[in-house]
Amino acid sequence: MRPAAMTVLAIETSCDETSVAVVRAGVVRANLVASQVALHAKYGGVVPELAAREHLRNLAPLVRGALAGAGVRPGELDAIAATQGPGLPNALLVGLKAAQGLAFALRKPFFGIHHHEAHLFSPWIAGQPLRAEFDTWQPHVSLIVSGGHTMLVAVATEAEHRVLGATIDDAAGECFDKAAKLMGLAYPGGPEIDRLARSGNPEAIRFPRPLLRESHDDFSFSGLKTAVRYYLRDHPAVLESAGALADLCASVQAAIVEVLVTKTLRAARREGVGCVTAAGGVTCNRALREALTRACAGEGITLRLAAPALCTDNAAMVGVLAARRLARGVPATDLDAELQPGWSL
Ligand code: KG4
Numbered sequence: 001m002r003p004a005a006m007t008v009l010a011i012e013t014s015c016d017e018t019s020v021a022v023v024r025a026g027v028v029r030a031n032l033v034a035s036q037v038a039l040h041a042k043y044g045g046v047v048p049e050l051a052a053r054e055h056l057r058n059l060a061p062l063v064r065g066a067l068a069g070a071g072v073r074p075g076e077l078d079a080i081a082a083t084q085g086p087g088l089p090n091a092l093l094v095g096l097k098a099a100q101g102l103a104f105a106l107r108k109p110f111f112g113i114h115h116h117e118a119h120l121f122s123p124w125i126a127g128q129p130l131r132a133e134f135d136t137w138q139p140h141v142s143l144i145v146s147g148g149h150t151m152l153v154a155v156a157t158e159a160e161h162r163v164l165g166a167t168i169d170d171a172a173g174e175c176f177d178k179a180a181k182l183m184g185l186a187y188p189g190g191p192e193i194d195r196l197a198r199s200g201n202p203e204a205i206r207f208p209r210p211l212l213r214e215s216h217d218d219f220s221f222s223g224l225k226t227a228v229r230y231y232l233r234d235h236p237a238v239l240e241s242a243g244a245l246a247d248l249c250a251s252v253q254a255a256i257v258e259v260l261v262t263k264t265l266r267a268a269r270r271e272g273v274g275c276v277t278a279a280g281g282v283t284c285n286r287a288l289r290e291a292l293t294r295a296c297a298g299e300g301i302t303l304r305l306a307a308p309a310l311c312t313d314n315a316a317m318v319g320v321l322a323a324r325r326l327a328r329g330v331p332a333t334d335l336d337a338e339l340q341p342g343w344s345l
Pocket residue numbers: 015145146147148149172173174176177188189190191194280281282283284285286311312313
């Protein structure tokens with residue numbers, strides 16, 4: 001089989017986004033995402049049982065919609081892929097078992113994909129229409145920043161990577177969300193802080209930059225969230241003034257961004273790579289994108305940021321990773337393979 005002709009159907013249900021993609025000949029022909037943000041917003045966070053039920057409701061229509069949108073019949077698929085872990089167990093179960101069932105019925109190989117490994121691939125999917133861009137691939141250091149994870153990964157080849165460091169407590173997105181909650185902003189708070197910070201002064205308040213000076217690659221953001229809590233306790237009037245709130249948002253954001261960018265660039269230098277990538281929901285953040293762009297340009301490092309639509313959870317990255325595996329002849333995953341909610345990269 002020519003790799004170029006391969007067609008993969010991919011499913012992602014690890015958290016609160018149901019997503020189905022069809023990747024054909026390296027092109028993302030469909031990438032449907034049903035976000036559950038509105039459902040979970042009133043609880044201020046993801047409710048696992050509700051997430052699983054919503055995946056069940058959404059999945060079959062999305063599979064039909066993705067195939068129809070891509071103009072692909074089930075019989076034309078060469079493989080089925082799904083996120084196998086890590087994630088919310090009941091949420092993962094919905095996508096994983098559906099994908100294994102489809103693979104069984106269609107007699108096609110199944111690929112169980114690691115969610116973070118898929119995030120590592122997302123910066124390499126770009127263009128209009130979105131397509132896999134591996135001709136310019138090179139060893140790199142990747143920053144994965146989402147609501148659940150913050151980690152730095154050294155990627156040597158498409159199949160070899162090493163986690164350099166990760167958060168020892170809250171993830172960067174969690175810090176954005178918790179700080180926003182303290183300010184009374186809507187969930188998820190990251191995009192709200194990003195929006196309000198645009199008119200604020202990032203130097204108005206000097207928040208701590210946790211572990212910035214340490215030479216290791218671990219992160220810690222819970223102290224920063226606590227600093228915001230104390231700041232609000234001591235300056236309650238901030239919440240009454242749009243200008244002061246914008247300054248607070250810009251200052252919190254600046255602290256998070258400085259830590260992420262400084263540690264990413266330091267890791268890239270130490271690993272001797274000429275390329276940095278970033279993916280995960282927080283990579284949507286405008287200040288982070290700008291700061292990474294500036295820092296990498298200053299050091300002659302190539303930067304690949306995941307496209308905003310592929311920063312948050314999506315099946316396109318799962319499908320592209322599976323298609324690359326299929327093309328390399330990597331053995332398929334067992335059809336009765338179990339989910340791996342705590343799978344480490
Ligand atoms: O990758 P993702 O969709 O889901 C997880 O796997 O967690 O990331 C969601 C996280 C949330 O914490 C959200 O607040 C954050 O990404 N986020 C942002 C922005 N957009 C999403 N944080 C800061 N600025 C943004 N523009």
